[in-house]
Amino acid sequence: MFQRILVANRGEIALRILRACREMGIETVAVFSEADRGAAYLELADETYCIGPPKPADSYLRIDRIISAAEIGNVQAIHPGYGFLAENAHFADVCRSCNIEFIGPTTESMQLLGDKNSARQIAKQVGVPVVPGSEGLVRNEAEAVRIAHQIGFPVLIKAAAGGGGRGMRLALNDLSLKSAFQQAQAEAEAAFGSGELYIEKYIEHPRHVEVQILGDNYGNVVHLWERDCTIQRRHQKLIEESPSPVLRPEVRQAICQAAVRLAKAAGYTNAGTVEFLVDKDQNFYFIEVNARIQVEHPVTEMVTGIDLIKAQIRIAAGEPLPFRQEDIPHRGVAIECRINAEDPKRNFRPSPGKIEQLIVPGGFGVRFDSHAHAGYTVPPHYDSMIGKLIVHQPTRQEAIACMRRALQELRIQGVTTTVPLYQEILAHPAFVSGQVDTTFVERTWPSE
Ligand code: MV4
Numbered sequence: 001m002f003q004r005i006l007v008a009n010r011g012e013i014a015l016r017i018l019r020a021c022r023e024m025g026i027e028t029v030a031v032f033s034e035a036d037r038g039a040a041y042l043e044l045a046d047e048t049y050c051i052g053p054p055k056p057a058d059s060y061l062r063i064d065r066i067i068s069a070a071e072i073g074n075v076q077a078i079h080p081g082y083g084f085l086a087e088n089a090h091f092a093d094v095c096r097s098c099n100i101e102f103i104g105p106t107t108e109s110m111q112l113l114g115d116k117n118s119a120r121q122i123a124k125q126v127g128v129p130v131v132p133g134s135e136g137l138v139r140n141e142a143e144a145v146r147i148a149h150q151i152g153f154p155v156l157i158k159a160a161a162g163g164g165g166r167g168m169r170l171a172l173n174d175l176s177l178k179s180a181f182q183q184a185q186a187e188a189e190a191a192f193g194s195g196e197l198y199i200e201k202y203i204e205h206p207r208h209v210e211v212q213i214l215g216d217n218y219g220n221v222v223h224l225w226e227r228d229c230t231i232q233r234r235h236q237k238l239i240e241e242s243p244s245p246v247l248r249p250e251v252r253q254a255i256c257q258a259a260v261r262l263a264k265a266a267g268y269t270n271a272g273t274v275e276f277l278v279d280k281d282q283n284f285y286f287i288e289v290n291a292r293i294q295v296e297h298p299v300t301e302m303v304t305g306i307d308l309i310k311a312q313i314r315i316a317a318g319e320p321l322p323f324r325q326e327d328i329p330h331r332g333v334a335i336e337c338r339i340n341a342e343d344p345k346r347n348f349r350p351s352p353g354k355i356e357q358l359i360v361p362g363g364f365g366v367r368f369d370s371h372a373h374a375g376y377t378v379p380p381h382y383d384s385m386i387g388k389l390i391v392h393q394p395t396r397q398e399a400i401a402c403m404r405r406a407l408q409e410l411r412i413q414g415v416t417t418t419v420p421l422y423q424e425i426l427a428h429p430a431f432v433s434g435q436v437d438t439t440f441v442e443r444t445w446p447s448e
Contacts, residue, residue, distance in 0.1 A: 001317050002026055002076045002101070007045070008066050009081030012387060013293070015041040015371045017079045020309040029073035031066060033059035035379040041371040047073050054381040060084045063091050070100050077101035077316055079309075083383070086292040089114060103316040105215075105291045109266045113289040117160040117198045119266075123286045126265045128258045131277070131285040133200035144181045145174055147199050153177075154202040157184040161192035163288050165235035170202060203285065205437035206277035208232065209244050210290075211259035212300045214311055215269045216321045223256040224300045224308075225330045227273075231425060233348070233441040238418070239425065240296035241335040242303050244278075245396055245434030251282045260325075262286065271297075271312050295338065295388065298369060302334035302392035332392055333399040337407065339370070339387040341378045343416040347447045352380040356414035361406035365392045365399075368410075378415055386417070396434075400426055421445065 006029040007017045014030060018041065021028045030045035035054035042048050049069040052059035059065065061084055070078055078095050080086040080103065089110040095102040104110070113119045117137055123130050132151045137160060138144050148155045148171065157180050159167030169184040171177035181197070189195035212224040228244035229237045243252065259274035266289070273290040297308045306328070315321070342348045358374045370387025372378070378386055389406055393399040404426050407419055428444065430436050 001319075002313065004029065004046075004073065004075045004077075005103070005313070006031065006066070006070045006073055006075040006078045006100075007081070008060070008078050009084060009086075010036050010039075010060060010382065011041075012369050012371045012385065013081040013295075015044065016369060017081060017309055018044045020307065020313065024310060024313065026313070029069060029075050031060075031069050033381070035381050039371065040373060040376070049073065054379065056084060056381070063088075063094055066091075067094060067098055067100075070095075071098070075100065077103055077313070079103040079313070080292070082292050082294055087114060087290070101316050103270065103312050105268055105270050105272060109268050110291050112266050113268070113272075113291055114163075115160050116158060116163060116288055117196065119262075119289055120198065120286070122265050123262050126261045128262045128286045129284060131200040131203060131287070134198045136198065137196050138181075138199050141178050141181050144177055144197075144199060148174075148177055151199075151201045154204075156200050156202045157181055157197055158200060159184060159188035159192060159194070160196035160198060161188060161194040163290075167191060203277050203279050205439060206279055207244070207246065207436075208275065208438055209247065209255060209278050209284065210273045210275045210294075211256050212297070212308070213259055213263045213268065213272050213274060214308075214315065214321060215263055215272070216315050217269055217318055218320050219264070220321045221260050221263045221268065222321060222323065222325045222328060223260050224304050224306060224328055225256060226252065227296055227299050229296065230436050230438055231431070231441060232438060236348075237296065237338065238441060239335065239337055239422070240299050241333065241396075241399070242299045243330065243333065246282070247278070248282060251278075251284065255284050258284070258286065262289070270315050271308055295385070296336055298367060298388060298390045299334045299336045302367070302390060303330050303332060304328055305331070332394045333396045334390060334392045335396075335399045335403050336388050336390045337403065337422045338385055338418070339389055339410070339412070340418045341384045341386050341415040342418055344418055344421040344445065344447070348418075350380065350384045351416040352378045352384065353415050354378075355386070355412060357411060358413075359409065359411035361389070361409035363406075365402055366390075366406050367392070386412075386415070400432060 004027040051065040085091040092102040169180035171180040215221040231239035367390040
């Protein structure tokens with residue numbers, strides 16, 4: 001096992017990783033930007049190094065500075081968390097060439113799955129359903145028109161190098177397809193340095209269901225069931241839950257097994273998430289793989305009892321998975337609300353600043369993962385998530401009641417938060433009955 005790990009991230013996920021390391025008897029090195037200097041969670045690390053100015057491009061994205069801290073701190077491994085360098089295959093490569101284990105998948109499977117078009121091809125090869133669309137990349141407008149006529153409008157043009165909704169364009173007819181194709185190409189070229197595009201049929205009113213997987217270095221892959229992340233706004237997830245409130249048992253089995261087949265085919269190791277769209281008839285379609293730990297991982301931890309951060313570290317250290325698929329339970333219902341310092345009444349504008357008061361909820365089945373505290377100043381340079389409130393209860397009805405109670409107890413003063421919006425969502429009949437799609441929040445609480 002590793003003796004010392006560097007945490008290449010900040011905020012709640014840095015704290016989450018520091019906590020796991022402490023419990024495992026692993027020493028830690030934390031890095032911080034000038035905006036995070038003095039943050040309380042950094043005191044939980046054995047050593048800390050400043051890696052530069054507040055802007056991510058000058059600090060948390062600086063491979064050279066992070067590797068320098070790792071060398072000086074004499075660590076054997078780096079945990080990247082999520083965001084920043086977590087899915088950067090070049091960073092994983094540099095770590096390993098410096099003889100530092102990158103706690104995540106191999107460079108090869110990151111590259112294979114990071115390209116959405118090649119991920120789609122692998123899925124097809126192993127019988128994982130994909131959205132009807134182009135065989136491979138689409139070179140020009142004429143080809144795009146031909147494919148759109150085959151599969152039928154509306155279609156979505158997606159960037160092979162994109163993901164998470166970036167670089168997508170909807171086309172309703174020939175005319176809009178031509179301009180959408182050019183816009184998507186220019187945008188993808190500018191954003192990702194690659195203008196490669198593919199086309200999919202547009203699935204209307206889908207749910208977003210994702211499957212957590214773990215793979216070890218010996219070819220074993222298991223799934224840890226699904227999370228339903230349908231409650232989101234502009235590609236930002238707001239509420240996640242497990243199990244999905246709607247999937248029929250046979251669909252649930254099929255989607256989880258499909259995720260495992262895909263991971264095995266890609267030689268996937270460590271923790272990852274396979275994302276699917278689910279249509280109104282519960283047909284499911286693979287869309288992309290997230291090759292990292294995710295914000296919403298606690299939902300899966302609560303229902304399975306498996307600590308995903310510890311699992312990541314053990315896998316990276318070369319340990320085989322300690323459980324078989326049939327030993328992975330799913331107990332009860334877990335729900336997570338992302339608490340953001342944003343103003344839902346002002347188009348979710350970030351609300352950074354000093355938290356004057358913070359009262360954290362507790363009690364049976366309540367978990368609050370956060371680096372925030374009274375007196376903490378939320379810096380304006382990073383995403384505005386200040387914590388995650390997670391509940392675990394025997395039934396969904398009880399989980400919703402528990403979350404509403406916990407949100408009432410949660411008191412945050414000094415910054416505006418998304419808490420009042422969550423109270424409205426949790427009280428909404430459509431959410432309570434599970435009858436929602438990915439447009440629910442934007443339709444029900446429209447803002448500019
Ligand atoms: C789609 C889609 C409909 N049809 N693909 C958005 C994020 C990225 N992972 C893929 N996304 C979508 N792909 C087809 N063929 C609708 C979305 C989508 C979406 C997906 C999941 C959760 C929220 C979403 C919000 C808008 C669009």
